[in-house]
Structures are given as structure tokens and as C-alpha cells.
Amino acid sequence: MNEDKVHEIIQRWRETPEEYLKPEDYQQIRDVGAACLSGGDGQQLLKFIQDEKNQGIVKSMGCGLLAPLVDELVRNKKSHDHCQAAITQLTKTCSSRTLLESFLELIEDMDPGAISETILVLLPHLQTVLLQLDENQAVGVGLALSALHKQLSRLPVPYTQQQEEDDEHGLCRCCVALVTFTRPFIDGVKKDENCNPTPEDDELKAEILKFCMLSLKEPLLEAELNQDRKSTLWLFAVEIMVILPAIKESLPGLLFFSSLRKFTTMDTDLSKESTACLAYLLFVQLIAMDTFPVVFSPVFILQCNMEHINQLLSRKKESHLLKGLALFAKSLEKVEDNSLPVGLLDLESFYSAPQNLRQVLTDCPIQHLRESGLKVFQLFINKLDAEAKHKFFRCMLKTSHHAGVEGYIVNNIRSQIQSSIKVGEANTWFLGTELLPLLELVLSLPQAAETDLLTNMDKIMESLNLLRCLLMRDKEMKSDADVWEEICRIKDEYLKMLRVCISMSRAYYSAEMKALKEEQKLRVKEAKEHARSTRLLKAITVKHDKVTHMSPEVQYQVLQSALVTFDLMESLVVRIDEITEEKQGKPH
Amino acid sequence: KMAEPAREWSDEQLKSDDLPKKDIIKFLQDNAAHSFLNEHKLLGNIKNVAKTAKKEQLVIAYNQLFVSKRFKGTDPVEDVTEQVKAVKVEEKPKEVKAEVVDEGPPKYTKAVLKKGDKTNFPKKGDTVSCWYTGSLEDGTVFDTNIPAGAKKKKQTKPLSFKVGLGKVIRGWDEALLTMSKGETARLEIEPEWAYGKKGVPDSKIPPNAKLIFEVELVSVD
Numbered sequence: 177m178n179e180d181k182v183h184e185i186i187q188r189w190r191e192t193p194e195e196y197l198k199p200e201d202y203q204q205i206r207d208v209g210a211a212c213l214s215g216g217d218g219q220q221l222l223k224f225i226q227d228e229k230n231q232g233i234v235k236s237m238g239c240g241l242l243a244p245l246v247d248e249l250v251r252n253k254k255s256h257d258h259c260q261a262a263i264t265q266l267t268k269t270c271s272s273r274t275l276l277e278s279f280l281e282l283i284e285d286m287d288p289g290a291i292s293e294t295i296l297v298l299l300p301h302l303q304t305v306l307l308q309l310d311e312n313q314a315v316g317v318g319l320a321l322s323a324l325h326k327q328l329s330r331l332p333v334p335y336t337q338q339q340e341e342d343d344e345h346g347l348c349r350c351c352v353a354l355v356t357f358t359r360p361f362i363d364g365v366k367k368d369e370n371c372n373p374t375p376e377d378d379e380l381k382a383e384i385l386k387f388c389m390l391s392l393k394e395p396l397l398e399a400e401l402n403q404d405r406k407s408t409l410w411l412f413a414v415e416i417m418v419i420l421p422a423i424k425e426s427l428p429g430l431l432f433f434s435s436l437r438k439f440t441t442m443d444t445d446l447s448k449e450s451t452a453c454l455a456y457l458l459f460v461q462l463i464a465m466d467t468f469p470v471v472f473s474p475v476f477i478l479q480c481n482m483e484h485i486n487q488l489l490s491r492k493k494e495s496h497l498l499k500g501l502a503l504f505a506k507s508l509e510k511v512e513d514n515s516l517p518v519g520l521l522d523l524e525s526f527y528s529a530p531q532n533l534r535q536v537l538t539d540c541p542i543q544h545l546r547e548s549g550l551k552v553f554q555l556f557i558n559k560l561d562a563e564a565k566h567k568f569f570r571c572m573l574k575t576s577h578h579a580g581v582e583g584y585i586v587n588n589i590r591s592q593i594q595s596s597i598k599v600g601e602a603n604t605w606f607l608g609t610e611l612l613p614l615l616e617l618v619l620s621l622p623q624a625a626e627t628d629l630l631t632n633m634d635k636i637m638e639s640l641n642l643l644r645c646l647l648m649r650d651k652e653m654k655s656d657a658d659v660w661e662e663i664c665r666i667k668d669e670y671l672k673m674l675r676v677c678i679s680m681s682r683a684y685y686s687a688e689m690k691a692l693k694e695e696q697k698l699r700v701k702e703a704k705e706h707a708r709s710t711r712l713l714k715a716i717t718v719k720h721d722k723v724t725h726m727s728p729e730v731q732y733q734v735l736q737s738a739l740v741t742f743d744l745m746e747s748l749v750v751r752i753d754e755i756t757e758e759k760q761g762k763p764h
Numbered sequence: 765k766m767a768e769p770a771r772e773w774s775d776e777q778l779k780s781d782d783l784p785k786k787d788i789i790k791f792l793q794d795n796a797a798h799s800f801l802n803e804h805k806l807l808g809n810i811k812n813v814a815k816t817a818k819k820e821q822l823v824i825a826y827n828q829l830f831v832s833k834r835f836k837g838t839d840p841v842e843d844v845t846e847q848v849k850a851v852k853v854e855e856k857p858k859e860v861k862a863e864v865v866d867e868g869p870p871k872y873t874k875a876v877l878k879k880g881d882k883t884n885f886p887k888k889g890d891t892v893s894c895w896y897t898g899s900l901e902d903g904t905v906f907d908t909n910i911p912a913g914a915k916k917k918k919q920t921k922p923l924s925f926k927v928g929l930g931k932v933i934r935g936w937d938e939a940l941l942t943m944s945k946g947e948t949a950r951l952e953i954e955p956e957w958a959y960g961k962k963g964v965p966d967s968k969i970p971p972n973a974k975l976i977f978e979v980e981l982v983s984v985d
Contacts, residue, residue: 369919426921462966469923470898470907470967474959476931510962658807665812 182208190229194236205237210244218248218255222262231269238270239278246282250293263301272308276316279305283323291327292346299324299357307360314376317361318383324354325390333398335495340400340407347395348408354391355415358384362422369424381423388416388425392450396457398495403461413457417464427468431455432480452484456499459506474510475520481507482525489532494542501536501548504529508555518564521571530556530568531575538578550584557588565592566605566614573617583634586618590642597652607653612662618642619670621677629681629745630738636674640748643667647755667756671749678749682742689735696728769795771830778823785814788822792829800834871954872935877978880947884984888928891985892940895922897978906968922982933958933975940981948980 185208189201212221225234225241242263249259267275279302286294306316331347334340343349361380368377396416399409420427434451457463459481481503488500520526533556536549560568565588572585592606604610618639621627629636646653646663654660726734772791777783789810793801801807804825805817829835886892895917897908911920925931927940935953943949955961955972963971 424919428923459966465966468967469909470964470969471896471923471932471936473930473933474962510964512960512962662808662812665808665816 186224186230186233189233189237194232197236202237202240205233206240206244209241210247213244213248213255213259216255218258218262221245222258222265225262225265225269234266234269235271238266239274242266242275242278243282243285246294246297247287249297250287250290264304267301267304267308272305272310275305276302276309276320280319280323283320283327286327288330291331292350295324295327295350296346296353299353303357303360313361314379314383317358317380318386321354321358321383321387322390325387325394328354329390329394331395333395333495334409335398335400337405337407340409343408348412351391351395351412352408354387355412355419358387358419362419366422381425384419384423385425388419389447389450391416392453392457397449397453397499398493400495400498401457401461403463410461413461414463417457421464421467427454427458427464428472431458431484432472432476448483448487452487452503453499455481455484456488456503460499460502475516478507478511478516479520479523479526482523482529486525486529486532489529489536492540494545497536497540497542497545498548501533501545501552504533504552505548505555508552508559511559513558514561516560516564518561518567521560521564521567527571530572534572534576534578534581537581538576553584554588562592562605566610569614570617573614579632579634579636583638586635586638586642589614589618590638590645593642594645594649597649608656608659612659612666615663615666619666621670621673625673625676625680627677629677630741633741633745636745637748639670640745640752643670643752644748644755647752647759650759667752671752674745674749678742678746682739685735685738685742689732689739692728692732692735768833768835773826775823775827778826779819785817785819785822786810788826789813789817792822792825795835796829797834797836797839799839800829800832804828870938871957872939873952874939874942875950876947877950878946878948878980880944880981882944884945885943886927886940886981886984888941889926890928891924892927893922893924893982894940895980895982899976900969901974901976904968935975936977936979939979943979943981945981945984948978951977951979953977 185204189197189205192201209221212218221241224230225238245259245263245266248255249263279298282294282298302320306313306320309316328347328350331345331350333347334343340348362384365373365377365380365384368374391412395409396413399413401407401410401413403410420430430451431454434447458465458468459477485500485504485507488496488503491497530553533549533553537546537553540546540549557565557568569585569589573582576582576585589606593611596604596606606614621636622632650660653663773783773788778788789806792804792806793810796804796806798807804821806813806825895910897905897910899905909920909923911917928937930937933953935951935957938957939949939951939953953975955963955974958975959969959973961971963969963973969975
């Protein structure tokens, strides 16, 4: 389009009243503006906007120039100054309401490859526009923050220090910019608190709270935060924790008593994850800890945090699990050992969180999480009182269906028995009649004689160890004759079954080994014959097509180690029998 | 003394396959003296006894019972031992609530600084609201919810929670139940009823710290 044509159009627009402007006109100004910028004529565009004679046009249709100007700013550093000046002029001239609409459209349609750049460009201007709104400011702020956050959450969250410093996708920069963006609105609300807070203020507070909650979920819940390394995202977290009291949201209110309030503008999943992150930031990273009341009992804090812990442990994301485990450990450390009563285990979160933890131990592929998880698991056990331990052990033995976990629990039971004996109490949860239901669970084979000894090895070995300890302490155990009789009965049944199981397994594996050896012999024989008959031909190595993908050597090793395991088990059983006989021979 | 139980089954009925072992065992457990059961190895869960005892043994025991007349109540001190030993082995342990045993005098002191209305005392479960300042023995203030400046107090809310339910440290739970609406008191709480051996390192409370709170009970709901 040549200059003359442009002048013609501008002239026409100057003379057309607003009501008569058509959609084509709105589109045209946009196109002309874009063409101008791409042609390097940004100065011209600025002049056009600033020209007094064009104020009418700018007022009615100027918003259409917003998108091309922002676009240009994002792409071209050179045109920075006049583009900025142009947008500033627009924000002075156009109606704030229409400008807001244009900004919202812009945010929604922004180039996914230039999210952070676009946000950084438009934020200051958007802020100006919102501050100019004389009514429905809260709604406007809310819409803007939601739209911005939606785009922000598309950016990948850095998970190493290097990534965070590089900030390749600009997430960190945007978070900082957003905080700056919200500041005047928060200050406005704070100022009004001194006089009289209006319903508009309440609305604004609600919108800002929503933004905080959204940010807690994304990116903060995904981020790796470390109080020793105050990264940009860490500082963002601090800012969020500062904003909350500024809008009169108390931390105990959000964390402990949130069931009493309804987050009307958010769905429950959002608020659950957000408050879980909040609990983590407060109790683990100690952000704003100095503002938190120091009157709550440690058990109450643990109880409240268990919901958040459960939420964090229920997701299979490393970032969530790490935080969940840390919060769990921190909350448990606050309570005394052997203090948590059995009634707590009836609470849904107190049942689910350890179950989720157990699942981390058995299913999570990330080793360091399993290791931390195990520490937390033991810490949890240590904090339960005797009755609660008893119930928890029974529960785990019945529900975990995993020999490693079961073995670990049996080991714990053994420790409890030993310490009960040491303390010398006659009737505790780990001696006397209360011990028997536990023993039934410990000394049992899940599929009776057909139990796979190898998969269940951990539990069986621990059970045999426990049995051996019990028998060594027969003096203390025999104080209750009926109980001792029951123990012996349970033991005898178990060992009888186990012996059958071992001999069956041994027979099976020995047969397998024999078959393998025979197969090997046959193969060698075949190879020799084959070599003899094809001496004149080049030797071709034939690849063994194994269904198991294991070479015969490896298979042999596996079978061999299985047999060794059975021997080991049997030797323990024999030892137990020896001890039993020794003790029977001894006079009482 | 209990009346002698009736002999329900004849020898033929006893030996018959129609009569399950556990029925005989149940009868014996219900009617025989503890020592009798012990001697005949009939103590414990019926299922387990049924596993180990042979039918012939049970028949013999049954007949023996009526011959020897060693029914329940014929053992010396039977009642007490009966109660103690009758705990069935396979039953889940009953839920025994951990009793909070009050050992000794209260581990806090209260000095009234301003009298309350002496009418509205909170009960367990009521929601109370308080202004408070907490300090250590050396005077360091570690926590307060009273904002600086009287104007700000209008905009800030006091701390609210349900009293007497263990949500706060024991010293608070106990003390607040003795305060009436409007009362301001100075509480000195021993570590056992505060944060004990652990303290709260994250909030600058050292181990075994005695805590001093000035508390104003604003409202009771």
C-alpha cells in the first residue's frame, strides 16, 4: 500500500464518526499498523498516534494497534523506544475498558514460543490500564491474572540450579514481574483497611488470593526450592507468603482451618495442592515461619499437615514426593517418640499417607526417594505409641503384599518384643496375649505350601530371625503358659509348612537345573556333529534364540542361587529346632 | 454354685460324623473347669483346638467331665482365673483409649492482670479468641499477635481456636478453661505443658523452655 493510499484512508477515518466505523476499518488499521512496523516505519506509526488530528481515530480504533505493537516489541529490539512510546500513548488516549479487552485477547492469543517475552512487554502497560479503571477493577485484575497465569503455566519449570539460573524460557523473570504487577493493587487494599474496606476491596483480595493459590500450585509446587540457595523462584515464594497476610489471609486459617471455609472461586483440587505447597514452604523451607503463631501443639500440627502430606504423596511426580516426604519428616520430628495414640490411625489421612508412603517404597523407580521414604517410614513407626504400633504392624502385614515391606515390619516387631522384654512389663502389646495375633501374621506363608520362597524371602528370613529371638528368650516368654503354648503351636505349624515348601521348591529347582544341564549336553553334542558335517564350509555362529533372553550360564547361576537360598532358609529352621530341643532339655 | 449341666449327647451321637468336633469343644469350654480344660489341652480358640484334638480324645474328655464332675466353679479361685484366661487368642485387641493420667499438680501458674466478667467461662470445644504475647524466661518475645498501634488492632483478628481439644499446648488448654471473657492473665507454663524437651527450634524456642504468656480472652463462642 503506498503512502498516498494510506493518507486517503486516514483522511476518511478522521471524517467518519465512531458509530459509522465498520469492522473492516478496525481490521484495516491493524493491518496498516502491522505493515508499517514490519516495514521499519515505527516512527511513522508513533507520529500518527501522537498527531492531534488523529486523536478521534486513536480513541475509537487505537486498540487495534496494540497487538502489532506488542508483537514488534517482542521481535525487534531496535524499535523498542518508539513502540513503547506508542503503547504509552494508547493507554492515555483509549478507553481503559476496551484496552483491557484488547490486552486479554492478546494474552490469550500470544505466540507460544514467546510467552515470557510477551508477558514482560505488556505487564507494565496492562498495570497502567487496570489502575485507570474506575469500576470493576477487581474483576479486571482477576481476569488478567488468570489469563497471565494460564500462559505462564505452559512454561517448563527448571529443576536444576543451572536451569534456574539460565532461565531459558523466562519463567523466573515472569514470576518476579508478576509480583511487581500486583503490588499497587495490594497496596490499595491495604490503604483502604485503614479507612473502610469496601466490597470492591474484598473482591480484589479474593482475586489476589486466587492468584497466590494458582502460583503455589504452578510453578512453586513443581520447583525445587532450597533455603540455602535463595533462587529467583525461592524469592517468588517469599513474595507470595508476604502477599497473603497483606490481603488479610492468616496462615493458620489457610492451613489448619481451611475446611471451614469455601474457596468459592477455585476448584477443590487446586486448593488442596496449593495449601499443601503452602504447608511445605512454611514448615520445611521456614518461609514466614517467624509470623506463625507459636501456640499450637505438635500433634495438632502433625494432624493438620497429614492431609497435605497425603496430597503430596498421592501424586507420582518427583517434585511432589520430595516435598511430601520432607513435610512428613519435619512434622514427625516435632512430636515425642512413642506418643501418637492409636485413635489417630482411624483418621483417613493417617491411614492413607503411610499407605501412599508404602507405595513409594515398593513402586517408585527413583532410588533417592525410596531411601528417604524408608527413613520417614521408620520415623513414623517410632512416633506411634505401643498400641498404635501394634495396629499399624497388623495393617501393614495385611495390606502391603510386598515381602520387602513385610520383612521390614517383622524386623520392627522383633525390636519391639526385645525392648518390651528389657523394660520388663508383663502385659504389653508385644508380649502376652496381644502378641499372638501379630505372630499369626508374621509366621504365615501366603500360599501355604505353594508359596514362592524367593519372592517372599525377605519376610521369611525376618520371621525366622524373630522366632529364633523368641526362643532364646524363652524364660521371659514362658511366664504365661497359655500364651507360650499358643506360640509353640503357631511355630510348629509354620515350620511344618515351611519345610514342605522348601523341599517342594528345592525339588522343582533341582529338576530345572538337571534339565538345563541335559539341554547343554545335547547342544554341545549337536554342535560337534554339525561342525563335523560342515567342516568344509565356513563356520557360522548360530545365535541362540532364547525366549528368556538369558544365556544358559546366567540361567544356571540363577537356579544355583535359588538353591543356596533354600539351604540358607533350611539351616535357620534347623537352628530353630536345635534351640527348641536345647530349651526343652533344660529344667525350668 | 452352678447347677450341673445336662448330658446332651449319647455315646453313639458323640462318635457320629454328624456331630462336629467344635460343638463338643464349645460345650466343654463352656462347662468344664479351667484346670480340666488345661489338662485335656482344650484351651484356646475353638478352631485351633479342633485342628489338634482328635474326635476320640474329645469323646473321652466329654465322658470324663461327667464322671469327675469338674464343672465350672469347682476349681478354687475359679472366677478370677476364668476371667483372666478367657481372653480369646485370635480376637483383635480392643481399642483402649490412652488415658491421660494426671500426675501431680498443674504445670502452670496464672496471675490475673485484669478481671473478666466472671460469667462466661469457656467449655471444652468452645471457640475462643485471644490476644497474646509469648516470651521466654529471659524476656525475649518469641511471638505475639498484637499489632503495633491501636488502630491496626481494629483491622486484625485475634487468634481463634477450639479450646480443650489438644490443638494448642496443654498450658493454654488448661489455663483458658479457668478464664472468663475479658480476663487478661499472665501464664507461666512449665516445659512439660509447653514444648518440652524438643522446644521449637524453628520458632526460637529452646529445649526445656518455660514459657510466659500474657493472654487476653476476648470472646467465647
